[in-house]
Amino acid sequence: MMIRQEEVMLKAQRAMWVVFSRGKLVVQEASQTLPIGHLEELPFLSSYADNIHQLPPLNESAHLSYPVFVVDLGSEHIDEPGWERISLRQLLFSAQDIAFSVIGRAWQYTHFLRTHQYCGQCGAKTERVDWEMAVHCHRCQHRSYPRVSPCVIVSIHNNEQILLAKGVRHKEADMYSTLAGFVESGESLEEAVHREIFEEVGVKVKNLQYFNSQPWPFPHSLMVGFIAEYAGGEIRCQENEIDDAQWFNIDELPNIPPRVSIAGQLIAKTVSLISDK
Ligand SMILES: [Zn+2]
Structure with a gap:
């Protein structure tokens, strides 16, 4: 999938990283928190550059001073010293402020992208829409949004x-x-x-x-x-x-x-x- 220039620029910025691996979240072992930093500070992501998507922001989460990037590693396992995987429920219940607004939304987005790779109407491969949470079929123009x-x-x-x-x-x-x-x-x-x-x-x-x-x-x-x-x-x-x-x-x-x-x-x-x- 083509990555827009704008997104490449964003990847050079400080960001919050929501990384899913086998249905769990990758966190820093010491603090049990989501990493905030530059892409190069997360060396295990270097081979996934094409799978990094910015989470379309909600008005409410506009108070975050950095973008949120979502990476879905699917069934890939991270075995990097200093990092560990914890369950979504575990992180939600840790009652950090960002939990519901960011992690929940990131997980729904990831789940949506996983389950909408093909058009439900004509079966062609869909493409992610950059500016809203949607995928679009360029063959029949059908657009799908996350299910609520x-x-x-x-x-x-x-x-x-x-x-x-x-x-x-x-x-x-x-x-x-x-x-x-x-x-x-x-x-x-x-x-x-x-x-x-x-x-x-x-x-x-x-x-x-x-x-x-x-x-x-x-x-x-x-x-x-x-x-x-x-x-x-x-x-x-x-x-x-x-x-x-x-x-x-x-x-x-x-x-x-x-x-x-x-x-x-x-x-x-x-x-x-x-x-x-
Ligand atoms: Zn279609």
């Missing part, structure tokens, strides 16, 4: 207690969290809330209140948070999805997700709503 999958995430309270569930996938971690599920095609966010909650734990809710949203890069979700009031029904866990669900007193909470996630923030907000009553 909306997902509702809901905390439910009955004025005194909060309903939390342990997903089958989080069984080992013994962690209870809010309920969440993907919005289906043609469905509103509110309809998705009612459907998901009823499917997963068999209860009805009312008085939905929008809380907040958070991009969640595993691999391209947008979590949309709501707080809902219990309206009726007995807890009945959905097979193969929910291992256990219970009403908890706010002073006897189980192991819950950290505050860096919207689930942790939703639980904290609901607990404060209950305790203010």
Whole structure:
């Protein structure tokens, strides 16, 4: 793929480097942080010059005083003293400020480029668009953008207690969290809330209140948070999805997700709503 002159110039600048290797991130061993510096300070990248892409900036991340470059090494392994690979989740949960705005976006971009190498309409090879997050097919002019999958995430309270569930996938971690599920095609966010909650734990809710949203890069979700009031029904866990669900007193909470996630923030907000009553 041709690299534009402008990008070659940028590569001579000080930049932040988000390097993916086998689905993990390459960080400096001593500080566990992403490298910030010049290309020549990362000797292991010298043979990947053609695979370096600038992350199209978001307005919000304009406060970064350097460009962000993304390098996807695919299944290549980095074995360089002073460097190590850590998981995306590990870095996100380290609660560094840049985590969600940069790393999450870089991962979604990498995932997008990996899965859109060919046109979905005519099958020709696509080319990356430099000025926005897109790939373009020069044969049929079809342009593709990264997929964003909306997902509702809901905390439910009955004025005194909060309903939390342990997903089958989080069984080992013994962690209870809010309920969440993907919005289906043609469905509103509110309809998705009612459907998901009823499917997963068999209860009805009312008085939905929008809380907040958070991009969640595993691999391209947008979590949309709501707080809902219990309206009726007995807890009945959905097979193969929910291992256990219970009403908890706010002073006897189980192991819950950290505050860096919207689930942790939703639980904290609901607990404060209950305790203010
Ligand atoms: Zn095409």
